[in-house]
Amino acid sequence: MQEMSVLQDCFVANIPGKDMTAAIEEKLNTYGACCLGSGTYLVSGVRMPPNATLSGLGRCTRLLLDPALEAGSTVSMDAFCCVKDLFLCGAEQKIELPEEPGARHGILYRGTATTKDWMGEGLKLNAIISGCWISGYNGGGITCVDTGYYIRASLTATNCHIFNCGTGLNISHFSEYHAFTNIQCCENGYGCINNGGNNKFVNCAFDGNRLGFMIDNLRIKSPNHSHGSVVGCSFNHTDNNKGIGILLLGATNGYIFSGCQMFYSRIVIEASAAIAFNAINFGRLMDIEIKGDELIAFSDCVFGGVPARIAVSNPAAVKFSGCYTRHGKEIRI
Structure with a gap:
């Protein structure tokens, strides 16, 4: 009975057409x-206090960001927050997908870290998102920015x-140690922008996006970038079978x-180093373009056919080891 009373105290009923932000924030606070x-x-944008949980009943619970707002996020998370079982x-x-990510986001995890002050008051710690559908944002479905170095x-x-967003996972700048598992980022502008470091992606799908997975430290300078891992993920059917599945700059x-x-998608790598592709199943309509003078390694990979093109600016920097087509032909530069 006490548990039922607590749930009733935390419950907010929907009033169609009314801005429910204040009512939700009151319960959270x-x-x-x-x-x-x-x-x-x-x-108009729910701001969660630290240690708060916002939950729904799954896809039948819709949180709609006011369409009149040019910028903002449906939910902004603080330290030790949990968002679960919602349709954002x-x-x-x-929506029509933008060329570059916009300013409307689904869930925003924003810190204030800088390279000189990354343990300050704006530190965001140990947040969780689970069981959500996220759609219709010109920015990121989930956006992380400036959370800093701290583990x-x-x-x-x-x-x-996450679908029909400017970017599925938008780790836009200086944001590290995030972990994403079982995330389907499909039919977005970018499946993932990963301009942070130490971020891990396991069993995720970056399929059917205009661009699959990107690290860009040429245009967007981010301290301590890259050095993470992608395991058991897919990069298929990018940009109507002719786009870039993985772009590393x-x-x-x-x-x-x-x-x-990776099927029906390309790899483009420029000015990058110590990139390893291991035990990858590369399908048809593949090509690979690599510009740079530092190590890019492919090992124990299988190709559905001979890649349509392998363009390498420095053959000495690119290594293929134990990589074969389905017919047993060894892949060489």
């Missing part, structure tokens, strides 16, 4: 939790679907791709 029912909750919407209908300034996201601290698959 009072009880540290807010439970939402079915229906569409119009919000940036629009009621499918516990981290976000763990799991079992989510200035990723000079290394990166590992292991146990992944």
